[in-house]
Amino acid sequence: MIDCRLSEDQETLRKTVAEFAREEVAPTIGEFYERAEFPYEIVAKMARMGLFGLPFPEEVGGMGGDYFALCLALEELARVDSSVAITLEAGVSLGAMPIFRFGTDEQRARWLPDLVAGDGLGAFGLTEPGGGSDAGATRTTARRDGDAWVINGTKAFITNSGTDITQVVTVTAVTGDVDGRKQISAIMVPAGTPGFTVSKKYSKVGWNASDTRELSFADCVVPAENLLGVEGRGYAQFLSTLDEGRVAIAALSVGLAQGCVDECLRYAGEREAFGHKIGEYQAIQFKIADMETRTHVARLSYYEAASRMLRNEPFKRQAAIAKLVSSNAAMDNARDATQIFGGYGFMNEFPVGRFYRDAKILEIGEGTSEVQRMLIARELGLRS
Numbered sequence: 437m438i439d440c441r442l443s444e445d446q447e448t449l450r451k452t453v454a455e456f457a458r459e460e461v462a463p464t465i466g467e468f469y470e471r472a473e474f475p476y477e478i479v480a481k482m483a484r485m486g487l488f489g490l491p492f493p494e495e496v497g498g499m500g501g502d503y504f505a506l507c508l509a510l511e512e513l514a515r516v517d518s519s520v521a522i523t524l525e526a527g528v529s530l531g532a533m534p535i536f537r538f539g540t541d542e543q544r545a546r547w548l549p550d551l552v553a554g555d556g557l558g559a560f561g562l563t564e565p566g567g568g569s570d571a572g573a574t575r576t577t578a579r580r581d582g583d584a585w586v587i588n589g590t591k592a593f594i595t596n597s598g599t600d601i602t603q604v605v606t607v608t609a610v611t612g613d614v615d616g617r618k619q620i621s622a623i624m625v626p627a628g629t630p631g632f633t634v635s636k637k638y639s640k641v642g643w644n645a646s647d648t649r650e651l652s653f654a655d656c657v658v659p660a661e662n663l664l665g666v667e668g669r670g671y672a673q674f675l676s677t678l679d680e681g682r683v684a685i686a687a688l689s690v691g692l693a694q695g696c697v698d699e700c701l702r703y704a705g706e707r708e709a710f711g712h713k714i715g716e717y718q719a720i721q722f723k724i725a726d727m728e729t730r731t732h733v734a735r736l737s738y739y740e741a742a743s744r745m746l747r748n749e750p751f752k753r754q755a756a757i758a759k760l761v762s763s764n765a766a767m768d769n770a771r772d773a774t775q776i777f778g779g780y781g782f783m784n785e786f787p788v789g790r791f792y793r794d795a796k797i798l799e800i801g802e803g804t805s806e807v808q809r810m811l812i813a814r815e816l817g818l819r820s
């Protein structure tokens with residue numbers, strides 16, 4: 437039996453986050469965005485609401501929810517602003533979740549309390565300046581030296597890696613080779629480790645109130661026990677981390693797409709041209725109807741991917757489809773919303789300008805649209 441209705445608990449969570457986004461995020465985020473400043477107070481409020489603990493069990497300090505609960509929160513946040521949504525997504529899905537999934541009891545005990553509470557942020561460093569899509573081409577190395585790993589290399593575009601509350605960055609690194617094949621492992625590097633340099637923030641087109649940095653490692657020494665999971669399994673670990681992350685990015689994209697519909701419905705009922713509200717013109721109505729349709733289809737797509745994930749069924753193809761469809765919807769809706777707002781759509785005082793700048797990265801981050809198509813084709817049995 438197919439049932440897309442939210443449970444009472446899910447609906448309560450959705451409404452609570454929607455109200456927070458409307459009342460606490462919307463009034464101030466534009467200024468942080470323009471100053472390209474990380475909104476510490478808003479993130480602290482999100483932490484107090486328990487949002488960073490949503491998909492984790494109570495034993496590790498979480499809220500006892502699931503990954504779909506995180507997706508609902510991301511959708512409602514992104515409906516108002518994507519910088520805070522990606523801060524939550526990366527903190528949970530890329531920062532804390534790999535430690536929860538693959539960490540030892542000691543690693544979980546050391547890092548999860550703060551990350552799950554949102555008092556600290558974790559990051560995941562996979563992409564390098566030389567390439568992100570071909571993650572197997574990792575050049576960063578980690579050499580075993582007695583009881584330590586010595587890390588050398590550079591990571592590019594790493595979210596949440598340089599805030600005042602960043603505690604740990606998990607990086608992928610080549611730790612050797614077996615039969616001529618690179619062995620990639622994931623290693624946790626605490627913030628402030630000597631030899632680990634965090635560059636200044638990038639100047640970005642969008643997500644301007646989120647933190648994105650280049651990281652470099654020069655003979656950076658961390659204890660051997662900072663290896664996350666099994667040596668040589670880093671590649672498999674991040675592939676599964678990214679499958680989940682794609683569902684979360686799909687939810688975030690749906691939020692942005694919905695935010696465009698919300699803004700346009702309001703504006704089309706206020707703005708007049710040629711003696712009528714612009715919402716009375718069928719050309720505008722059809723645009724908004726198309727925006728709503730894309731959002732609806734994209735939401736169903738991520739709901740399905742999430743429900744398969746929660747039932748422990750294979751969901752790689754559904755996650756890739758959801759990410760592809762939702763990021764397209766976000767991009768198309770942001771373009772149409774800006775058009776409906778006319779000149780004001782190009783002004784920073786209206787959220788649609790921010791939505792326009794924030795939409796493009798959704799077709800790039802956590803696997804580009806081309807990578808999603810590659811995954812879908814592979815799942816269908818097509819090989820190059």
Ligand SMILES: Cc1cc2nc3c(=O)[nH]c(=O)nc-3n(C[C@H](O)[C@H](O)[C@H](O)COP(=O)(O)OP(=O)(O)OC[C@H]3O[C@@H](n4cnc5c(N)ncnc54)[C@H](O)[C@@H]3O)c2cc1C
Pocket residue numbers: 526530559560561562563564566567568569570592593594595596640643648797800801802803804805806807
């Ligand atoms: C704001 C921001 C935040 C980010 N946060 C993180 C983070 O927290 N952690 C992290 O590890 N990374 C992060 N990234 C990196 C992001 O995941 C990568 O940018 C993305 O995976 C693409 O990699 P690339 O930029 O190296 O592009 P490339 O891999 O160089 O690709 C360039 C172009 O070629 C296309 N392409 C590549 N291979 C193929 C192929 N086989 N067939 C067809 N087309 C192909 C791509 O789709 C793309 O259009 C972030 C990026 C940004 C911009």
